[in-house]
Amino acid sequence: MYLKELLSDITVASIVPTRERYVVQALSGLPLEEARVVVEYGPGNGVFTRHILERGSADCRVIAIESNQTLARKLSERLNDPRLEIVQGCARDLSRILAERSLSMVDQVISGIPFTLIPATVRETICAETARHLSSRGTFLLYQSQIPGGRAFVQRLIRPWFTVRQTKELFFNLPPLYVLEAAVRQDLSPDT
Numbered sequence: 001m002y003l004k005e006l007l008s009d010i011t012v013a014s015i016v017p018t019r020e021r022y023v024v025q026a027l028s029g030l031p032l033e034e035a036r037v038v039v040e041y042g043p044g045n046g047v048f049t050r051h052i053l054e055r056g057s058a059d060c061r062v063i064a065i066e067s068n069q070t071l072a073r074k075l076s077e078r079l080n081d082p083r084l085e086i087v088q089g090c091a092r093d094l095s096r097i098l099a100e101r102s103l104s105m106v107d108q109v110i111s112g113i114p115f116t117l118i119p120a121t122v123r124e125t126i127c128a129e130t131a132r133h134l135s136s137r138g139t140f141l142l143y144q145s146q147i148p149g150g151r152a153f154v155q156r157l158i159r160p161w162f163t164v165r166q167t168k169e170l171f172f173n174l175p176p177l178y179v180l181e182a183a184v185r186q187d188l189s190p191d192t
């Protein structure tokens, strides 16, 4: 499914979904059980979404924002959980997407967006919007394919808004993944 979409949409960025066991490793340690609102960017086929829902509480809300129309439609058909909303659109519109749902703050943000493949203005807006709505105790968790210079690229990208808490390398996923957990810089935090 990814391969077909990748041929016309480079931002799909992968030919296969992340493998289940690496999703578990990427999300380990994130207190999803305590979150009331979780936002996911780039759910694709929903491999992370399913795990977020499995670990989430009975009354949490999960808002999954997917830019690829086909992937968003297929995910809506496949995942039927009253706690989940799949929004077809770009993560840069987070403020509007939250406002339309009378939400302002988010407890966790999990992103599979390939930041190296999208325009600079879009990726910077996504970071600024995320920092604007992520709670001071929340985590911005990003995973990216490992490419030369990719780790430094992502760290440089998020630096104006976030401080890095932890990084992980998932070498045996195909493609190998680099996972970064960050918190909103204290001087920018919206709820301190």
Ligand SMILES: C[S@@+](CC[C@H](N)C(=O)[O-])C[C@H]1O[C@@H](n2cnc3c(N)ncnc32)[C@H](O)[C@@H]1O
Residues within 6 Å of the ligand: 011, 012, 013, 014, 016, 017, 018, 041, 042, 043, 044, 045, 046, 047, 048, 065, 066, 067, 068, 071, 089, 090, 091, 092, 112, 113, 114, 118
């Ligand atoms: C590498 S895939 C990850 C898919 C899935 N989460 C997984 O782990 O297999 C990246 C996903 O991000 C989506 N995407 C890319 N740019 C986006 C954006 N600006 N906003 C929302 N989703 C985006 C792509 O369509 C694709 O589904």
